[in-house]
Every structure is written in structure tokens, then in C-alpha cells.
Amino acid sequence: MNINFDFAFFLLAGTLLTGVIWLFDSLVLAPRRKMNRDPHEYSGEAINTGKTKVSKEPVIVEYAKSFFPVLLIVFLLRGFIVEPFRIPSGSMIPSLFIGDFILVNKFSYGVKMPVLNQKLVDVALPERGDVAVFKYPRDPSIDYIKRVVGLPGDHIAYYNKVLYVNGKKVETRRLGEYSGPGEHNPAHEYIEDLQGVEHNILIIPGRVGLDAEYIVPEGHYFMMGDNRDNSNDSRYWGVVPEKYLVGKAFMIWMHWDSGIKFERIGKFIE
Numbered sequence: 220m221n222i223n224f225d226f227a228f229f230l231l232a233g234t235l236l237t238g239v240i241w242l243f244d245s246l247v248l249a250p251r252r253k254m255n256r257d258p259h260e261y262s263g264e265a266i267n268t269g270k271t272k273v274s275k276e277p278v279i280v281e282y283a284k285s286f287f288p289v290l291l292i293v294f295l296l297r298g299f300i301v302e303p304f305r306i307p308s309g310s311m312i313p314s315l316f317i318g319d320f321i322l323v324n325k326f327s328y329g330v331k332m333p334v335l336n337q338k339l340v341d342v343a344l345p346e347r348g349d350v351a352v353f354k355y356p357r358d359p360s361i362d363y364i365k366r367v368v369g370l371p372g373d374h375i376a377y378y379n380k381v382l383y384v385n386g387k388k389v390e391t392r393r394l395g396e397y398s399g400p401g402e403h404n405p406a407h408e409y410i411e412d413l414q415g416v417e418h419n420i421l422i423i424p425g426r427v428g429l430d431a432e433y434i435v436p437e438g439h440y441f442m443m444g445d446n447r448d449n450s451n452d453s454r455y456w457g458v459v460p461e462k463y464l465v466g467k468a469f470m471i472w473m474h475w476d477s478g479i480k481f482e483r484i485g486k487f488i489e
Contacts (some may be wrong), residue, residue, distance in 0.1 A: 225366025227298065227333050228419050248280070286345070291395050298333030300325055301473035302466065304352060304362060309362060309401045310451065312420045313408060314350065315468075317402050318476025319483060321322035321364075322487055323352045329469040338462075345440055345464065347384075353442070354463035357408040364468060368413065369441025376432040377454060380422050380447065382411075389413055397421055402446065418489050423448040429455065434456065440464070 252275075306319040315321070325331070328351075330340040345351055345367045355361040368382065371374040376383040383389065391409040406421040424446040435441045439458035444450025453459070474483035 230290065230294050230297065231333060234287065234294045237283040237287035240280060241287050244277075244280045244283070248277070252276070257306075261477075277447065294333065294394065298325070298438050299330060303472070304364070306364065309449060310446050311350070311366075312401045312421060312446045312449075313399055314366075314398065314445045315364070315471075316426040316474065316476070316480075316483070318474050318480075320473035320475070321468050321472045321488065322470045323466040323468050325466045328461075328464045344418075344461075345467070348413045349438075350468040351442070352465040352468055353440075353459050354465065355456075356459055356463060359463060362465060363442070365442035365444050365450070366418070366465060367440055368443045369453070369458070371435055371437045371439060373435045373441065375435060375441050376430070377428070378430045381426050382443075384414065391420070394419070402449065404447075404449070406448075416489075418445060420445045420447055421449070433458070450469075 237354055242470060266359075285359045302323045304321050304323055306315045306317055306321065309317055326342055328345060330337045331338050347367055347370055349367040350364065351367050352362055352364045355363045369384065374383075374385050381388060386444045390412045392412075394408045394410060397406040397408040402421060402423075404423045404426070406423045409420050409422060410417055411420045428448055431454060433453070435458055440461070441453045441458050443452045443454065468488050470488060471483050471486045474480040
């Protein structure tokens, strides 16, 4: 089994280490300290016996007791409930900008064992239109974020910058020239209706796109970026196995890219 030695692994290791130190101290060291404590220590009548006092708690134990509850809470929250991510690229513009800090619902696609990434409990499956975080199939140590376009069994086609799902054209409505941040090429902005899920996308008219057709295998998902001509997605490297799904992105909690954009904070991801 391939285990990625990333932040989750070190967080787990730190939690276990501090927990073991605390437990060992509680079961072994603390009773010894209590037995060796000077009986006059708290009476104000302590005498110099020539023996070294061992009643003081070791520094490493003090640190373990301080850090273990914090690490445990962070591990449980990050591993099972919500995990923060930062958007590093412009592939999801205009929905997500470089510098957006997002929250991802970790149990939306099933409760998984942190680090091992094995599913423990089925909750739900991705729906078309979800903005999902997943492990990049060619290098699972890297996290990607794209929109779910194709579900298992779907026939996906992309020709002349037009998306087709199961033989039906996905309708779009042009808004005009894109004037927002992050995309430096002249682009047109559209509202795309992905079978009931409306969201904005960008098309760069002068850029040659990749035309192809795909059948999504069972247990896999076809992902595309909203910045259609500036996205490294399933059109280029294939589908995403269900086991690589991390969770569903649902909110922007901070934006920092050469400054804070307060209007981005608290924005829900559509």
C-alpha cells in the first residue's frame, strides 16, 4: 500500500507520540514520582536528605500534555470533518481565484481513515456540478480541485469548446468579456447550466482546445476546470478513481494574494 508522507501523516505521528508520552507518564512515571516525594515537601518542613527530588514533572511530559489535546482535535477535524486548502492556480477562475483559502467537507463522499485513505462509511457519491478536491491520479501526493462533469457510465464529449453530456449539449449563456482577476488572456465569460447546476466558466477564443470523447468507467469521475482553456484536467490525464476523492469544496474562508479581499471571505462555492 502506498502511503503519502504528507502533513496528515506527521499530524498523526505527533498525536500518537504525545499521547503515548502522556499515557506512559500517567501509568509509570507519575506513580514513581509520587512514591519518591519528600513527605515534608508541602508542610514547609522539608529537610535536606541529600537525595535528588524526582517529584517534578519532566519537561517532555509537560509539552506532551499541552500539545496532545490540540493535535488530537486538529487531527480529528482535519481528518474526518473539514480540511482547509489554498488555491494555487487559475484553473477554476472565475469560480475560484488564486489565493482563495477554501474549506472542504471531508465526509461528503464518505468517511475515510486519515493517511490510509480507506473508506470506513459510505455517505454519498459526487454529483454532477460539485467542486471536488481529489488526489491527482498521476501523483497522489498532489491535491487538485476541479468540477465534476462526468459520472460513472457517462458519455462525455468536448468539441469546438462545447461540452456534451450523454449526447446532449450543455447550454451556456454568454455574459461578455471577462474583466476579473487572475486571467491575463482575453476571455469570454459564460453561465453554464450543467444539467441544473449553474456556474460561470471562461473560454479563451483564440486558444486551440482539445477535442475528444470519453466513456467514464464505473467508480470513476470526469473532472474539468471552469477556466476551460487554462486547465489541466481529465481531458489530458484521464478520469479520477473514487478512492482518490478528498471531499467537496463548499466555502471560501479567506483570500490572500498580495492583500486580503474581504468580499471573498465567507463566499459559498457554487
